[in-house]
Amino acid sequence: MTDTDDLACIELVELVTDYLEDALEPDVRARFEQHLPSCPGCEEHLEQVRRTIQVLGALPQDERLSPQTRARLLDAFREWRAHPQPEA
Amino acid sequence: MGDDSRPAPTVDEERAAVDTAPTDAADADPDARLLVRLRAGDEAAFSELVDRWSAPMLRVALIHTGTRAVAEEAVQDTWLAVLQGLDRFEGRSTLRTWVFRILLYTCRGKAERERRVPPISDVQRSAGEMTGRRAFAEDRFLPSDHPHWPGHWSQPPRSWMRTPDDALLGSELRQHLSQAVAALPERQRQVLVLRDVEGWTSEEVCRLLGVLPGNQRVLLHRARSTVRAALEPYLTVERP
Numbered sequence: 298m299t300d301t302d303d304l305a306c307i308e309l310v311e312l313v314t315d316y317l318e319d320a321l322e323p324d325v326r327a328r329f330e331q332h333l334p335s336c337p338g339c340e341e342h343l344e345q346v347r348r349t350i351q352v353l354g355a356l357p358q359d360e361r362l363s364p365q366t367r368a369r370l371l372d373a374f375r376e377w378r379a380h381p382q383p384e385a
Numbered sequence: 386m387g388d389d390s391r392p393a394p395t396v397d398e399e400r401a402a403v404d405t406a407p408t409d410a411a412d413a414d415p416d417a418r419l420l421v422r423l424r425a426g427d428e429a430a431f432s433e434l435v436d437r438w439s440a441p442m443l444r445v446a447l448i449h450t451g452t453r454a455v456a457e458e459a460v461q462d463t464w465l466a467v468l469q470g471l472d473r474f475e476g477r478s479t480l481r482t483w484v485f486r487i488l489l490y491t492c493r494g495k496a497e498r499e500r501r502v503p504p505i506s507d508v509q510r511s512a513g514e515m516t517g518r519r520a521f522a523e524d525r526f527l528p529s530d531h532p533h534w535p536g537h538w539s540q541p542p543r544s545w546m547r548t549p550d551d552a553l554l555g556s557e558l559r560q561h562l563s564q565a566v567a568a569l570p571e572r573q574r575q576v577l578v579l580r581d582v583e584g585w586t587s588e589e590v591c592r593l594l595g596v597l598p599g600n601q602r603v604l605l606h607r608a609r610s611t612v613r614a615a616l617e618p619y620l621t622v623e624r625p
């Protein structure tokens with residue numbers, strides 16, 4: 298830990314997204330990965346960010362257009378098809 | 386150490402990125418066939434698109450409009466605008482990017498009319514949201530002049546409960562998650578919802594929102610950091 302190249306935790310936590318996006322410079326990535334095994338706090342943080350992404354991805358996806366709106370859109374499509382060159 | 390801010394990209398840089406963003410030709414568009422059928426007046430193609438995209442469009446619209454009714458109106462207006470513009474669509478972006486871009490403009494217009502907020506450009510909006518909160522308050526770390534462990538944890542994060550996915554999304558947690566997302570600044574919210582909720586790629590999001598990849602990552606990072614912090618009280622294991 299006396300290595301001057303070691304990342305401090307306060308720096309590492311701001312690099313987590315770039316790490317997960319594989320956008321770190323190779324040398325920074327190496328320092329990032331070198332830091333993790335010796336630091337339970339940063340490992341936990343990285344895990345929590347991963348969990349956060351996972352939970353966001355599991356938000357319910359049940360939005361749906363009302364049948365009225367859907368029907369109106371299909372009407373509009375038929376109208377559009379019947380008049381393919383609408384006046385500007 | 387202590388250099389906590391990335392260089393903020395200038396407005397010009399971001400605008401340049403929008404102008405020179407790689408254009409995805411129509412042949413790279415997974416929906417190219419649907420577009421051809423659509424233009425040929427194939428109603429099944431239109432209803433397939435409406436059914437496939439209206440749910441994500443509604444969720445994105447809800448980010449901006451706040452109410453379900455206005456969001457639905459925005460989605461409807463968007464599809465009508467798509468029909469109007471279909472003949473003029475040149476395929477310089479994918480069909481999906483084009484449709485969602487119309488949606489964003491539609492929502493922005495509605496939101497501005499309702500809240501009477503002065504319109505500011507996307508670029509200004511992004512720039513304003515690039516700075517700001519760090520992932521943790523500084524007092525979670527030892528000071529930079531600490532003799533042995535400068536910048537290392539003074540209060541490391543406590544572990545989170547390991548719960549199966551369905552329990553993870555209990556209604557209380559889900560509500561707090563939704564509130565945390567809703568409270569994000571607009572640009573961060575757009576990026577977070579598209580990336581982490583809708584599962585879009587970073588390339589698609591950059592193209593839709595007209596942001597540089599680096600800026601997109603900063604916005605995503607700020608947003609995820611805030612949401613993680615909001616989940617913390619609900620998922621942290623209680624100390625005995």
Ligand SMILES: [Zn+2]
Pocket residue numbers: 305306309332336338339340537538
């Ligand atoms: Zn650490």
